[in-house]
Amino acid sequence: MEKRRQYEFPRFLHHWYLVIFTLALLATAQAFDYGDALAKSLLYFESQRSGRLPYNQRVTWRDHSGLTDGLEQGVDLVGGYYDAGDHVKFGLPMAFTVTMLSWGVIEYGEQIAAAGEYEHALEAIKWGTDYFIKAHTSPNVLWGEVGDGDTDHYCWQRPEDMTTSRQAYKIDENNTGSDLAGETAAAMAAASIVFRKANPHYSHLLLHHAQQLFEFGDKYRGKYDSSIGVVKNYYTSVSGYKDELLWAALWLYKATDRVDYLKYVINNAHCFGGIGWAITEFSWDVKYAGVQIIASKLLMEGRHEHKEHSHVLEQYRSKAEYYLCACLNKTISANVDRTPGGLLYIRQWNNMQYVSTAAFLLTVYSDYLKHSGQKLSCPAGEVEHQEILKYAKSQVDYILGSNPMGMSYLVGYGPKSPRRVHHRGASIVSYRENKGFIGCTQGYDNWYGRDEPNPNIVVGALVGGPDWQDNFRDQRGNYMQTEACTYNTAPLVGIFAKLHQLQLQLGEHKLSRTPSFFASY
Ligand SMILES: *[C@@H]1O[C@H](CO)[C@@H](O)[C@H](O)[C@H]1NC(C)=O
Numbered sequence: 018m019e020k021r022r023q024y025e026f027p028r029f030l031h032h033w034y035l036v037i038f039t040l041a042l043l044a045t046a047q048a049f050d051y052g053d054a055l056a057k058s059l060l061y062f063e064s065q066r067s068g069r070l071p072y073n074q075r076v077t078w079r080d081h082s083g084l085t086d087g088l089e090q091g092v093d094l095v096g097g098y099y100d101a102g103d104h105v106k107f108g109l110p111m112a113f114t115v116t117m118l119s120w121g122v123i124e125y126g127e128q129i130a131a132a133g134e135y136e137h138a139l140e141a142i143k144w145g146t147d148y149f150i151k152a153h154t155s156p157n158v159l160w161g162e163v164g165d166g167d168t169d170h171y172c173w174q175r176p177e178d179m180t181t182s183r184q185a186y187k188i189d190e191n192n193t194g195s196d197l198a199g200e201t202a203a204a205m206a207a208a209s210i211v212f213r214k215a216n217p218h219y220s221h222l223l224l225h226h227a228q229q230l231f232e233f234g235d236k237y238r239g240k241y242d243s244s245i246g247v248v249k250n251y252y253t254s255v256s257g258y259k260d261e262l263l264w265a266a267l268w269l270y271k272a273t274d275r276v277d278y279l280k281y282v283i284n285n286a287h288c289f290g291g292i293g294w295a296i297t298e299f300s301w302d303v304k305y306a307g308v309q310i311i312a313s314k315l316l317m318e319g320r321h322e323h324k325e326h327s328h329v330l331e332q333y334r335s336k337a338e339y340y341l342c343a344c345l346n347k348t349i350s351a352n353v354d355r356t357p358g359g360l361l362y363i364r365q366w367n368n369m370q371y372v373s374t375a376a377f378l379l380t381v382y383s384d385y386l387k388h389s390g391q392k393l394s395c396p397a398g399e400v401e402h403q404e405i406l407k408y409a410k411s412q413v414d415y416i417l418g419s420n421p422m423g424m425s426y427l428v429g430y431g432p433k434s435p436r437r438v439h440h441r442g443a444s445i446v447s448y449r450e451n452k453g454f455i456g457c458t459q460g461y462d463n464w465y466g467r468d469e470p471n472p473n474i475v476v477g478a479l480v481g482g483p484d485w486q487d488n489f490r491d492q493r494g495n496y497m498q499t500e501a502c503t504y505n506t507a508p509l510v511g512i513f514a515k516l517h518q519l520q521l522q523l524g525e526h527k528l529s530r531t532p533s534f535f536a537s538y
């Protein structure tokens with residue numbers, strides 16, 4: 018409580034306080050090239066492509082793969098993304114990746130365009146949504162996985178040589194999967210907003226699929242891992258499907274403005290845990306914090322139809338604030354752990370996924386507060402929007418090299434980044450260079466165990482990252498730290514664009530010496 022006093026500046030000083038704060042925010046320590054990071058983050062999605070690669074494919078160490086996916090089941094499932102360093106196409110994390118990419122474009126599309134990356138961002142989303150359209154073969158059928166982790170992990174092969182099972186798995190009325198259907202609906206609804214102007218026909222098509230998928234998931238309720246058993250050791254839905262149903266309804270509300278969807282989020286707020294769960298993790302599995310933050314934004318917008326539900330929206334907001342305050346170390350007792358170097362630390366296996374999602378939620382919330390002229394109230398004091406952004410930036414800067422190891426965890430960015438990423442395709446000679454077949458165990462014998470760096474660089478991949486003491490071992494077998502996933506990088510796209518724009522504005526300010534930027538920020 019005492020601390021709050023020091024922020025009570027006289028009115029005329031307040032503006033200059035913001036000026037200095039913003040200067041400090043942008044000028045501290047190392048300067049990173051966020052534009053370069055943005056371009057690289059989008060390149061990463063090309064290295065994860067499955068299917069027939071287009072003529073303008075920029076990641077040239079990759080080639081066509083998985084061209085018969087779905088054939089055995091009589092359905093065309095060619096395309097989509099490999100989630101990480103293996104070749105299974107897992108529907109749930111793929112959909113979450115596309116939702117986060119789309120959310121980034123919805124919030125920071127202008128900044129992405131200003132950096133010249135808008136087309137690439139849309140292509141990254143469309144590579145996923147084109148696949149979801151194929152996988153949603155009838156209103157109540159969604160194909161949710163191709164290949165299986167167990168057989169895939171026996172092999173260390175390039176995707177172009179793949180000899181493992183390509184069995185496809187689906188959910189339907191009798192084999193429910195509301196989490197998978199819900200997340201895929203959220204992804205397609207969010208993407209429909211992205212494509213509204215650029216491609217109205219496609220946008221409409223996505224929305225149609227999203228609405229059907231949501232209805233399917235809501236009507237036939239159940240967890241997808243009971244229907245697609247092979248997913249269990251890889252992407253079990255621990256949090257169940259209720260968060261995804263709220264998440265889907267909220268994205269559909271944003272995409273359609275239809276009050277039914279809003280009512281769903283309001284009426285199910287309590288029984289689906291939307292206003293009950295205060296969780297410090299936002300991930301491919303657990304969507305509550307995302308739901309709560311979008312619901313808070315509705316409240317801040319102050320539209321008539323939201324005022325009517327302000328009581329429930331306030332409860333969503335209180336849980337959103339819990340998440341944000343815990344990330345900011347501003348609760349009394351339940352803060353998220355940090356490494357000595359300052360990185361948010363949730364758990365040892367692929368911790369970076371939680372860092373990038375937290376940085377995203379903090380960044381968008383900072384913007385929402387700024388636009389509504391509000392502050393975040395935490396148990397340990399009020400927080401201004403600039404301070405929230407500053408904290409998000411500290412996490413991004415840690416990722417890019419401001420850390421005790423002095424390395425970037427975004428592969429291919431900066432002078433030092435992981436060179437032995439746990440990634441089948443990257444660790445074996447490129448198919449374009451050597452088309453000789455490399456078998457299942459041959460890959461393990463000749464490539465996996467090598468001490469040398471990978472021959473191909475998975476540029477833009479965000480690896481699992483360091484342990485709780487900021488230590489990182491760059492070894493292929495150390496998959497908890499050196500594997501990268503599409504949903505690690507996806508939330509970074511929008512943040513990089515935002516920071517890139519701030520950097521440009523600061524540069525212009527220096528040139529022109531006008532205070533306009535600070536006045537607007
Ligand atoms: C679901 O099960 C019922 C009863 O066994 C069957 O009639 C129906 O065709 C099944 N639906 C699907 C989509 O497989």
Ligand SMILES: *[C@@H]1O[C@H](CO)[C@@H](O)[C@H](O)[C@H]1NC(C)=O
Nearest residue numbers: 345346347349352355359397
């Ligand atoms: C988090 O807050 C606690 C309590 O105010 C403080 O002791 C601790 O140093 C803070 N941690 C960091 C990393 O700022």
